[in-house]
Amino acid sequence: MSSFLSSKFAALEAYVPGEQPRDKAYIKLNTNESPYPPAPGVLDVISREAVADLRLYSDPTCLACRKAIADRYSVGVENVLVSNGSDECLNFLFMGFTEPGAVFADITYGFYKVFGDLHGIEYTVIPLNEDFTIPVEKFCAAKGTIFIANPNAPTGIALTLEQIEQILQSDPNRLVVVDEAYVDFGGETAVPLTGKYSNLAVVQTFSKSRSLAGARLGFTIAPAEIITAMDTLRYSTNPYNVNRLTLLAGQAAMEDEDYFQKNRHAIMEARAWTKAALEERGFAVTDSMTNFLFARSDRIDGGELYTMLKDKGVLVRHFTSARICQYNRITVGTMEEMQTLVAKIDEIFAEKGV
């Protein structure tokens, strides 16, 4: 570690993103990307002229892209902030909205802990119930800004809107951040509640259901005072946080509702098929409302399954923390990819004679 680094960061453990291997071609089911390309309109807007315009800074207000999001979700443009991936929105919220501390689950998006440590925030970690559901009562009773991934990752399990409202109402003076990275695959969005509760911020991303993980685009929908405050942090860190091509791509993706609907339904169908196929083979699979499945089998150790699948060219995500080390998180790809996954699992079980 460099002796020039501020001592407060010396022990910081960075977020570890999923593998992006280059050694061979994998069926990549490890980082919850979409198997489908971005909407056709995205290719049209990334024109030679748009590329030539890269000599100019992007619009710091990101207005056209925010307008497309606001129209799609029936909110005002003053209720929308866009960011370089939804991770950046989450960073702003941890940076500037956690004076009373932060609260999140023990099994959830790993970045919450990293942001907490990065900003020197005191946080409370609430264990999920035995069945990986969120203990709503404990969140209601907790002190500090609440961060909930809904549906949760890597479990895939969703809270209902009634449960989100219960948490919102339990303390109107406490901010609740609902991270809806995966909501388009079967969850219920809390966006309509942002008109009703002044203590709610909803974070979403273009990385999953809108096939733009590589463009890095996320957004927050919240009451205008929260957006204005987040904007102060945005202008204080990087006023041009979203690049020109991404702003164009995001707008085009948001405007193609048919393509969005078609892809999310295809993914939900492939998820249902894969869940059934895994259960037939004895896997325990959580009730996922996301574009991934969270599965474990008594026939094979979770880490071993991950390694054997990788050797066979299928990459899934394995976590080593004690409560979930027997599980693998499997992104839902195309039907063909999921059929290959299941065939490889059959091969592995046959090889092991289990």
Ligand SMILES: Cc1ncc(COP(=O)(O)O)c(C=O)c1O
């Ligand atoms: C729960 C959750 N929130 C937020 C993100 C961040 O997504 P992005 O920064 O690509 O928008 C992810 C990424 O996988 C996630 O799983």
